[in-house]
Amino acid sequence: MQDSEGLRQRGVRPLRPAYHETPLCSIGKTVRVNLPSGQIRRAIVEYVNEDGTVDVAFAGASVNLAEASKDMGATEATVAADSLRPLHDEELSFEDDEAFEGAGAQRAKEVGNLVFKLGDMEAAAELYARALKVLERCEDGVEWVLANRHGSLQPARVCRGPRLRRRSRLCGHPARIATIWRCQRRRPAVAERSPDSAPDRVDLKFCGTDEVLHGVPLSAVLGVRLDQLLLQGSLHLNRSRALAQLGHQAEAAQDLSIVISLWAAHAAAGSPRVGKDEECKEQLVKAFYLRAKTRMSRQRIEPARSDLAAAAALRPAEATATLLRQAERELEAVQKEKVRSNKKLAKEIANFADSAMSGLSEAELAALGAGTE
Structure with a gap:
């Protein structure tokens, strides 16, 4: 954008006009649409009709179509021209x-x-x-990563050179801190992986066991930025909120699990404070609380209860503690409703079975093993 402006000031017209140089209702232009339902989505203008309406194709396809409203699940629509807004x-x-x-x-x-x-x-x-x-790229300077093992997201340490020969002081840690094993030549800042592994893979060695996982793809791990942990955690927290609004409750819970694991890596690394202690605690409390809400929405009662207990154990401020108590009451209500629903379903199944069996003859009942002796 800055290069285009520089060209204009020198009297050179760029091949592509700037965003605000074209009318809002221009074919191919990305705009923001205020839908009748109140939803707001980005869309690309496809056609401008003579009756003052515009055909648009929505730019985002990240909604959960099973849970989304009609407006959010649509891929195309015809909207009023005055419902279009320019991008920020x-x-x-x-x-x-x-x-x-x-x-x-x-x-x-x-x-x-x-x-x-x-x-x-x-x-x-x-x-x-x-x-x-960009922030979580696994480059040579990254010392810690998050790796998924047996369905659990665990912090892992990137070790280089002679440090591989030392016994990690983290062995036996309850979280089973893993060590990513890389070889390094004596040349500074040049990392060499094991000879039998591909350039984009590393070997994982877990403390407390002799097991070594070879050739783990770098694409399967997330880099932990200890120097920007508050920012990294905030990005995951905020994305989880957006995903929850789009109906992606499971994906939102994954983002919140990453936040919790980031601070587990911070504790395992013994890093100095990256900001105010209260900010760190607040981010963890939010992650546990929001993950409890996403689990509650999917009727995962016990995991949600564990998250609320973990948040309360951090001794949050009174305002947050009030929200936690309210969430606990909501959880009890969800549990009671789940029990009622299960009983109602069981009763309906029993009635259906009785109705089906009552219409069978003695011979058919005998064939099913339900006849009289």
């Missing part, structure tokens, strides 16, 4: 991935929060996701 100026600067490098991740979070407040959950989730993609 700040959004336009994130067309390329380079914009997320360095301080760009913090800016992306701020712009994502702005879009979230506008009600466009798809656009907000996309901004958070693109910032996390």
Whole structure:
């Protein structure tokens, strides 16, 4: 965008006009649409009709169609021209991935929060996701990662050179801290992986066992940025909120599990404080609380109860403690409703079976093993 502006000032017209140089109802232009249901989504203008309506194709396809409303599940629509709004100026600067490098991740979070407040959950989730993609790259400088093993997200340490020969002081840790095993030549800052592993794979060695997992793809692990942990956790928290609004409760819970594991990695690394202790605790409490809510929505009663207990154990502020107590009451109500639903379902199945059996003859009952002796 800055290059295009520079070209204009030198009198050179770029091949592609700037966003605000074209009319809002231009074919191929990305706009924000206020739908009749109150939902707000990005869309691409496909056709401008003579009756003052516009045919649009929605740019986001991240909604859970099984749980979404009609407006959110649609891929195309015809809307009134006056329901279109331009994208925010700040959004336009994130067309390329380079914009997320360095301080760009913090800016992306701020712009994502702005879009979230506008009600466009798809656009907000996309901004958070693109910032996390850059922030969590597993480069040679990353010392810690999160790895999924047996369905549990565990912190793992990247060890290099002579440190592989030492017994980790984290062996036997309840969280079973894993060590990612990499070889390194004596040349500084040049990492070498095991000879039998592909360039994009590493070997995992778990403390307390002799088991070594070979050739784990780097794409299967997330880099932990200990120097930007509050930002990394905030991006996952905010994306979980957007995903929950889109009906992706399970994916939202995964983001919240990552936040909890990030702080487990921070504790395992023995890192110095990355900010105020209260900020760290607040982020953990939010993660446990929000994950309990997503689990409650899927009637996962016991896991939700465990999350609420973990949040309360952190001794949050009174306002947050009040929310936790309210969530516990909601959980009890959900549990009672689940029991009632199960009893009603069992009764309906029994009535259906009785009705089906009553219409059978003695011979048919005998064939089913239900006849009289």
